[in-house]
Amino acid sequence: MSRLARPATRLATGTSLLARRLGARTAAWVRTGRRDDLTGWRATLGCWARLAVLGLGCWLLWRLVRAVPHLLWLLSAAWTAAAWRAGRHRTEEEAPEQAPDEAPPVPDAEAVRRLLLDVMGDADKVHLRTVLAHLQQHDQWEGRTVTHLRAHLTRLGVPVDRSVKVAGVPTWGVRRRDLQAPSPAGAEEASPAPSPAA
Template sequence: MAELETTKRQRAARTLTAGQRYLIRNLAERAAEWVRAGRRDDLDGVAAILGCILRLVLLAAGAYGTWWLLRRWPAILWAAVPLWCWAAIRAIPDEDEESPAATESPEAQKEQLHALVRDLIGDRPGVHLSTLLAHLQKHGQGEGWEVADLRARLPRLGIPVRRSVKVKRRVAYGVHRDDLPQSSPAEGEQQAA
């Protein structure tokens, strides 16, 4: 029972962490857009970027003002922290919005994942989960995931995970070539074409 509670707490902590990443990224992107909008195309040189500089100064002043308020009245954190956590959880995109592949059938997604893992393995004995996760995130999938998330999801998709897979003299969690199920006939046809 205690293990189940720990797992729930760990999932909640991972959700909050991922939400904070999304929230910080969104806030940073919006601030950067706002600063870039201060540039004037009708002027040249320093005069063209004065608006950007002014907006950066305003952002810095706002950050300093927030820091000063929190140092002066730390009780504000009793309201600020729950609001931050609420905003972080709301910042997590829905699964439907996150991947356009959600409209594909689960079997098609499963086969694509199997093909991806085979491609990443190549002629090596396996692939580390960190490498697979980096590849997924590079292509806009699995944002906010950690290796533990991938380690939990892959077995449900029919891809067994080993605790120790040795690739390039490094041992870590990964998928070993021998554990992968044989490719489907449809995949064989696609590779032959």
């Protein structure tokens, strides 16, 4: 029984982790459809459109499985393999190197500026919702909003502007010229920051 308990625990842990990641990334993708430059129902039109795309995708997958039932074997095998890998990584991460109540390291303002420049790429500016989506795709800042990110960047002394226009849409963002300016003295008592690690 003990022989089977370990792989079963690994599969269960991996399945739970995959489900949470998938849910968090889906929610983050839907949230990025919200327009911060609009108010009321118009601001959420992008979110509803993305929800409709997800619903359509689920319906098409269901129709495909109904038409080709053997596809379930392939999907089940892919999920099991992914859960097995995720369960292994989670087990390694749970090694007691750090006390549970110990806060993760807080990167300084320069590390955050480098992260913003990396997300910006070759562009001259980037929206905060794009930065937040990038962080949430890397399992960071889950459940937080652009407002949280904006407040945190402000505490770190990173300049943010509500009229940054990307692809013709003005909203909260950062500009390269502001990030390349000399950084102010490190902000004190900053909350956990986005890590530059991908």
